[in-house]
Amino acid sequence: MHFATPILALASLASTANAAVVPAHLGSLASKDNQAQSACTSPAKRQEWRSLSSETRAEYMGAVKCLFTKPSRIGLKTSLYEDFPYIHSKLNTEIHFVAQFLPWHRLFLNMYEAALHECGYASPMPYWDWTQDAGALPASAVVQEFGGNGAGGGWSSPARPNPLTSCVTAGPLAGTTLTYYAGAERAHCLNRQLNNGTGGAKEALWGAADYAPANIARIVDGSPDFATFADRLENGPHGAIHNAVGGDLVPSSSPNDPLFMLHHAQVDRLWARWQQAGGAARDADFGGKRLDKSPATLQDVLPYMGLGPDMAIDKVMTTQNDVLCYTYV
Numbered sequence: 001m002h003f004a005t006p007i008l009a010l011a012s013l014a015s016t017a018n019a020a021v022v023p024a025h026l027g028s029l030a031s032k033d034n035q036a037q038s039a040c041t042s043p044a045k046r047q048e049w050r051s052l053s054s055e056t057r058a059e060y061m062g063a064v065k066c067l068f069t070k071p072s073r074i075g076l077k078t079s080l081y082e083d084f085p086y087i088h089s090k091l092n093t094e095i096h097f098v099a100q101f102l103p104w105h106r107l108f109l110n111m112y113e114a115a116l117h118e119c120g121y122a123s124p125m126p127y128w129d130w131t132q133d134a135g136a137l138p139a140s141a142v143v144q145e146f147g148g149n150g151a152g153g154g155w156s157s158p159a160r161p162n163p164l165t166s167c168v169t170a171g172p173l174a175g176t177t178l179t180y181y182a183g184a185e186r187a188h189c190l191n192r193q194l195n196n197g198t199g200g201a202k203e204a205l206w207g208a209a210d211y212a213p214a215n216i217a218r219i220v221d222g223s224p225d226f227a228t229f230a231d232r233l234e235n236g237p238h239g240a241i242h243n244a245v246g247g248d249l250v251p252s253s254s255p256n257d258p259l260f261m262l263h264h265a266q267v268d269r270l271w272a273r274w275q276q277a278g279g280a281a282r283d284a285d286f287g288g289k290r291l292d293k294s295p296a297t298l299q300d301v302l303p304y305m306g307l308g309p310d311m312a313i314d315k316v317m318t319t320q321n322d323v324l325c326y327t328y329v
């Protein structure tokens, strides 16, 4: 069976001066005009976690744990797994609350998917459709399969100093230890402090209504341009899920929690849906501010600190081109 091999695609981009070189398997059949499109002939189909077979879900979990056994790609003394929280934390201000948020996470996720494939996972990256769990987050089958709540976990202000004692003790991730927290080295267990977002006034601040189907429909159907859409998505449901899961999913090192990647696959899926709903023009609809408040452009380069090649934003504006090759089902 053939799967998209993003890391090979990325490696070939990095190793050739001309990114438009025809992939070897297409040979001379590809004309100059259709090279970019033809590099992706059978897009991987990304599915919701709950629609995967139990064998595929077990394989995914095995690959996540395998990442802890692989060496860092960026020169850290920690594992390949921890490259992801480390990089995300280091780049925090450059990739959040700025125009780069969606494209940066799209390619970051692709690098993670490629690493899982190297660790024996043979299926496309799954996503977590949390709209199905609005109002009952702790009971979510996705959350439960990833180990559920941390010990003693429950609503806790993200602003407080976190003692990091709400350890996940169930499921395949029980006993996971992590090195980085926020911007520091701070060894700790995988932490969660789940809440429904339906309780008191504080809990409702990152409430279930933010990630309920009605709000997602409002954002996807009612946002006229990229900047509006991206802002609503990041500051609404995206942030609500980070805070409602709590623990390790709150600070800049949030890829510490494996749920991060399934969460961001859903965020990426909603961007892809918004793009598709608006036709081809939205494949080039990008805008907003850089960290220094100047206007962002499609030629701005996304940084990955050596985990994979840095990439211009216009290379990741669709999910089917010479860099990416997937769709959502």
Ligand SMILES: [Cu+2]
Binding pocket: 088, 095, 096, 105
């Ligand atoms: Cu992020």
